[in-house]
Amino acid sequence: MNLTPADTEVTGKPASRAKRPAKSAPGAATSAANAAPTTTPPVTSSPLATPTLTAGVASVTHLTEKLAEYMSPSDLKKVKEAYRFSDEMHLGQVRKSGEPYISHPIAVAEICSDWKLDAQAIMAALLHDVMEDQDVKKDELIERFGAPVAHLVDGLSKLEKIEFQSQIEAQAENFRKMLLAMASDVRVILIKLADRLHNMRTLDVMAPAKKRRIASETMEVYVPIAHRLGLNNIYRELQDLSFAHLYPLRYHVLAKAVKAARGNRREVVKKILEAVKNTLAMAEIDAEVYGREKTLYGIYKKMRSKHLTFSQVLDVYGFRVVVDSFPNCYVALGTLHSLYKPMPGKFKDYIAIRKLNGYQSLHTTLIGPYGTPVEFQIRTQEMHRTAESGVAAHWLYKTGDTNMSDLQQRTHSWLQSLLDIQQQTGDSAEFLEHVKVDLYPDSVYVFTPKSKIISLPRGATPIDFAYAIHTGIGDHTVSVTINGEAAQLRSELRNGDIVEIVTDPASRPSPSWLSFVRTGKARSAIRHHLRTINLPESIVLGRQLLTQALAAAHLEPDLPETLIERLLNESSAKSLDELYADIGIGKRMAALVARHIYGLMGGESAAMPVDHANAAELDPVTICGSEGVSVQLAQCCLPIPGDQIIGQLRRDQGLLVHTLDCTVAKRQKQKEPDRWIPVKWGSDINRRFDSRIKLLINNEKGILARVAAEIGESDANIVFVGMDEDAEHVLHQLRFTIQVKDRVHLAGLLRNVRRVAGVNRVLRERS
Template identity: 85%
Template sequence: MNLTSADPNISEQPARRARRPAKQQPGVDVSASSISSSPLAAPTVTTGVATITHLTEKLAEYMNEADLKKVKEAYRFSDEMHLGQVRKSGEPYISHPIAVAEICADWKLDAQAIMAALLHDVMEDQDVKKDELIERFGAPVAHLVDGLSKLEKIEFQSQIEAQAENFRKMLLAMASDVRVILIKLADRLHNMRTLEVMIPAKKRRIAAETMEVYVPIAHRLGLNNIYRELQDLSFSHLYPTRYHVLAKAVKAARGNRREVVTKILEAVKNTLAAAGINAEVYGREKTLYGIYKKMRSKHLSFSQVLDVYGFRVVVDSFSHCYVALGTLHSLYKPMPGKFKDYIAIRKLNGYQSLHTTLIGPYGTPVEFQIRTQEMHRTAESGVAAHWLYKSNDANISDMQQRTHAWLQSLLDIQQQTGDSAEFLEHVKVDLFPDSVYVFTPKSKIIALPRGATPIDFAYSIHTGIGDHTVSVNINGEPAQLRTELRNGDIVEIVTDTNSRPSPTWLSFVRTGKARSAIRHHLRTINLPESIGLGRQLLAQALDAINVPGELPPALMERLLNESSAKSMEELYADIGIGKRMAALVARHIFGLLGGESASAPIEHTSSKELDPVTIYGSEGVSVQLAPCCLPIPGDHIVGQLRRDQGLQVHTGDCSVAKRLKQKEPERWIAVKWGTEINRRFDSRIRLIINNEKGILARVAAEIGESDGNITFVGMDEDREHVLHQLRFTIQVKDRVHLAALIRNVRKVAGVNRVTRERA
């Protein structure tokens, strides 16, 4: 997935020509004439000629002559640089930068952003240096263009790494100047509008990338118009047959429901006017992708999706929103549980409206969105409203602050992230669109992704609070740290300065900030353990393919250069935490020594098998005992190298381990228990008992007599209240100790059965 690619519509070009001084090209119109009526219209393009007529007309509405002159200079330079280039459609390539600039002009972005939109491909396609752009157009424009250009001159280990690094570069540029992503979204929008000329496979790849990355970014920044259009365009290229079938069905339904829509519109307008409310009321059709997603998620046919149409009511003031709501509820009956107040608690991207679903004529559910003019501008234009409306409106300024906070979180994640692929993973998590709103004990609202836990909440407040979290109270009651938070929860975090993050937190946290902070802590605090484990694993892998353990300094230097590691310690640590596979690094070293290629497949019939890694149970968090099966000394065990989480040990018969091994067999290694183990291990047992007085006390006493330590007790009862099921987590020395304890517990009166509990 090429996340910051140049225009995919560009066709194959002859060798780049010698550059000459920029001047206006013959036949290219740079004068103003008529303005496009479409809010995001493509530029006027004639055969072989692109014109900036519409662009200059739009800019003249809000830009002074001095800025217009700078924009025209940028256009002439871009036209000169792209001279001779054509798109797949046969249009001159300059038509694409003009279209991108026109979309930015619709947001009324400033002259620097419009210039950068016109120049956004010159560094990447025509090898124009950043210094030259600084000299011609100033540093701010050059920085914007640089942020939009992908990294061409760096060698990467893989295409995925290159793509992730390009995306990281773009997002970090966006964190310092949000105009970068606005121009990039305009660029992506025009490319998606003109994607028809591409081959099907490339259309699907670009559409999937758009849906996965750019659609969530548009939503996160509150750019609703682009969000909706990019969704539908991506849907049309990912599933063309479904798109056309659904479009045909919506068109037919549009005619059938016109009478209902007209009747609702008239009734609502008359009722609001009678109540003295000045309002604009208009119908809004759901996007095709929105309808498709609802059909898929709720397993509905098209005929069952009744709320294809919705209505927007735009009023003059904040108080009229609620008056209009009451008026509509008196006109049509509201559906229970279908009211949401996004004015009192706005969405993460600053969106505000009242949402209610009413039972309209003929029993049809109809959704209404009620908002003020200012809320409407923010809902449609999001962060771009800062440029669209130069006002002191509180809604817009608050939304800007929220956007700034999110952009700042990108920088925080960047500082704690090991590589670009991990950074991209964290950011994608934070782009998750659904939100849950919870409160601090002081009634401050915190917005988190749906499914977030108290650990996410703690890290959203401050990294130090997250690192030292020990427990949580939700609505005044103790709760588990993995509890999913719900709207309205009051969350109180209990901390301890001696507490540290647990690797198990990574299995349930949802936010990128929490995930990156936990991984950063595990990497830094447990670095010596990870280096030691990695050194041992690599030595075993080298020994298995008959490569001597001592490597020449020149070879180590070459290995570090080709693996992008700063030192051998970093390489060992990457192996120890599962980020790199020891067998692959060993194969690379073998290739550097003159053997097979580093990319050659790893044979399982090596000259000798890898020696098992010895487990003592006291290695720290670089080696973890799997909570699903809780292995203890004496069990047959296997080890899984998990990315960024080190080695996890399972019992050989663990059902979870068997499923994971089928997915990634290369990540499993042989492990064995050490001979000198001086600690106790958790194990779970399950008892079926009679419902008798004193039975729990007798069982607990016997476990104590058997030298077992109880850390957890749970109880389930059957429907007839005759038998109970007791579940214990106990600490034992090894498998022999556990077997003796189970034998002793079986002898307790009232105990019918005792078994060891596993996944």
């Protein structure tokens, strides 16, 4: 996925950046711009109609009329000054549709005005592209409009002056910059979402491939951010607009089917509305009741997930009941259940346990007239305001505010977690990976032993729970009890679980945790620990790998100081040890670093000579089994000394050693052949290694004791034993995990066990 945080391509700006125009009198820049009003509509909850701007000139009149409803004259004056400056800076610049470019900042500011954002945010919305497009310096914005506005604009601007190794890295770094700016001021992301919404509304002029890329990025990143902040109106519209550009044919077919269904179901909707209103009135409940149509993407997603045709999706319409008080939510629920029968298992109380984004409502599905399932949402006016506007309904500018609402506190905690992840993350691509994990909203709610509710993503484990409480607890976790019973650390948590973590100050995170944790905070903390604690081991391994790669290129491992200095500058590493460590943990590939060095020495790195005939004969990395967690033995094949082995460099996890004939290794090697290196066993090995064996035995008395005794007499330790029986209860399979010195030791043990009476077959178990 390519990220375009400042949307230079999205907005259809000229390929070559417009030069900053000579400053003219403000009136000259704005008189023509005010000739005709813009037709940009505010945020709408009905994304079926895609709004567009009319071509021609742009006007700020509609925006100022909206702002005058809630803004003081002095603030309005500041906004007009920002508009005049933006209009002057973008003078002569047009969008791909042919409209003056200033129409885009005006439209973004209008969307922000629907949330009643303050003057600083509206000014930043009008100015959000001037730093990026017209080379306006931050100092100039501070001088003209104040530091808060300049900081907002800076958070929305791309990093243009930094050289990156790749376009993907540049895009990820820009996205990280925006999210970290959001962590200090949530208005940054609100303006960005308004910017993205207007770009999506006017995406038709772009080339098909670019439309798909932008729509995919919107669906993957900006839609979940809008949901995470509780901005449901934007969330739904961005979803439908992305769907329309990703799958235009499916969108239009489904839109046509929904339009036809409106006529067919109008009578049913009318009948339900009248019945509900009358029933609530008889119960003396003051309520607003109205029907709502599910979004096209919501219908499409249901059809895909449940393999339904459109005619089988019965709950295209839902109903919302907005009451005057919290107790009346539950009274209205009982009243509706007396009117129509509820469907079992279809009731959710998001008032008692609200969603992560602060959403609160009662959800129930009833069997309406003609046997049609009908979904109802019941909430108060305050809950409805939060459901539609999310964090935009409760401002979060000051982190020290002691009177923050619950939604503000939740949002503040999430924004702070971004800063925690940033501190522990090695690079921007990894940071983006962690954040995306946390953005997807499907969640479970579990309890601490003191009944505190912890919200986690679905599929989260006790390790995620431990890190959600505190990084120190996660780092020292050794075991867990769930609902009073011992459980595995990789267990998947479920709604309502009571989780208790057992810690030990001597315990440390295991690399294997990365294979099952779900939250970005846990993943970044584990990786940070592995990077810092195992640094000496990683440096040694990285140095050895780079020496081999240089030898394959016929280059000397002792590099001149001047070349090392250039290498560190261009690779963004602070020292040679840091470069070695990055190679040792798999963050950088030794062969690519060697190619870079060859290029710095005056050669063409793409054509670097590599002696493939001799590369296989180079000394492999020596494995002794005592390297620590920077070198792991794969659990799928459990290699032991004497096995032919091969090493896999995993990103941020170091070296994983497989047997050469491991089926898992063969599959992964086909996917990433450049991450595999030759390895060999060292001669000085003084430890034992786990190995699995499987026995086919007769079902007779004392057989397990005889086999266990023989294993003990063969000087091996039993770590695990399990048993499977066949359907006729005649033969059993015994499985042992044992500890042996090497392949010779294992072969002797297998011979001894094979002689035990009742053992029909014994073999080493692999993947």
